[in-house]
Amino acid sequence: LAKTTQPISMDSYEGQEVNITCSHNNIATNDYITWYQQFPSQGPRFIIQGYKTKVTNEVASLFIPADRKSSTLSLPRVSLSDTAVYYCLADYGQNFVFGPGTRLSVLP
Amino acid sequence: GAVVSQHPSWVICKSGTSVKIECRSLDFQATTMFWYRQFPKQSLMLMATSNEGSKATYEQGVEKDKFLINHASLTLSTLTVTSAHPEDSSFYICSAGRAGANSYEQYFGPGTRLTVT
Numbered sequence: 001l002a003k004t005t006q007p008i009s010m011d012s013y014e015g016q017e018v019n020i021t022c023s024h025n026n027i028a029t030n031d032y033i034t035w036y037q038q039f040p041s042q043g044p045r046f047i048i049q050g051y052k053t054k055v056t057n058e059v060a061s062l063f064i065p066a067d068r069k070s071s072t073l074s075l076p077r078v079s080l081s082d083t084a085v086y087y088c089l090a091d092y093g094q095n096f097v098f099g100p101g102t103r104l105s106v107l108p
Numbered sequence: 109g110a111v112v113s114q115h116p117s118w119v120i121c122k123s124g125t126s127v128k129i130e131c132r133s134l135d136f137q138a139t140t141m142f143w144y145r146q147f148p149k150q151s152l153m154l155m156a157t158s159n160e161g162s163k164a165t166y167e168q169g170v171e172k173d174k175f176l177i178n179h180a181s182l183t184l185s186t187l188t189v190t191s192a193h194p195e196d197s198s199f200y201i202c203s204a205g206r207a208g209a210n211s212y213e214q215y216f217g218p219g220t221r222l223t224v225t
Contacts, residue, residue: 032211043112043201043216044152051211087151091212096142098151 004090004099011105018075020102022088025069031091033064033071038085038101047073047086078106111135112204114217121192121224128188129220131202137182138204142214143175146199158185192224 006022024033032051036044048055050062050071061074075082085101111134121127131141139160144152156177158164164177176188189196199221203214 034213036216041199041219041221043114043203043218046213046215049211049213089214096154096214098153100151 004088004097006086006088006099006102008100009103009105011107012078013107014079015077018078018082018104018106019072020075020086020088020104021070021072022090022099023070024088024090024092024097024099026092027068027090028093031093033062033068034089034091035060035062035071035073036087036089037082038087044087075104078104080106080108082106110204110206110213110215112202112215112217114200114202114220116220117218118221119223121222123193123224124191126188126190127192127222128186129200129202129222131185131187131204131217133183133204133215136204136206138185138206139182140205141179141185142203142205143177143185143187144201144203146201146219148199152201155187189222192222194224197222197224 004024012018034049035047038044048060048062050064052064055062063072083106085103087101088099113132115130141158143155146152155170156164156166158177158179160179166172179185199219201219203216205214
């Protein structure tokens with residue numbers, strides 16, 4: 001059974017680096033892991049996607065170990081506006097399963 | 109690029125009536141669109157996968173006769189909630205899928221909040 005898990009909540013302070021880990025034990029060989037940010041009453045917004053090792057873009061980095069059973073989203077120097085829910089989405093062969101979401105609260 | 113719109117953004121309807129929600133990919137053609145439902149403080153749950161020109165594939169537990177999906181063109185998919193009941197009140201979000209050279213991405217619409225009274 002495909003299951004994606006992640007911590008329910010995290011707190012951080014402005015300027016800190018935040019790492020959120022997602023577990024996706026049954027992900028298939030060729031499938032991707034994608035992370036989204038969601039604000040209340042809005043659709044999810046794409047952050048980053050990866051398949052293996054490390055991917056970096058202008059807003060985040062994504063670390064995926066060799067076994068691909070987990071992934072870690074890294075947000076450098078968060079600000080108050082990064083307070084949101086962060087979801088990982090694992091693709092189990094076009095069977096897309098969102099994690100429960102991690103509610104990140106950034107404090108001043 | 110990769111903008112997806114939904115209409116309406118919110119709707120209130122009476123129990124027993126039907127409501128149609130539109131999902132459009134504005135700047136790319138999407139052979140596949142997805143419909144999700146999200147209850148308050150919960151994650152997104154995939155309801156169905158819609159492929160242009162063919163019948164939608166529904167997830168287990170989702171009634172295909174209640175949630176009618178039509179994907180008549182490469183830029184438009186519609187979800188019709190038939191005979192809506194208060195328990196159907198939720199946030200409905202669509203996404204349009206696009207395959208890249210080495211990836212597959214979903215671009216999400218802004219969501220439609222349905223309230224059934």
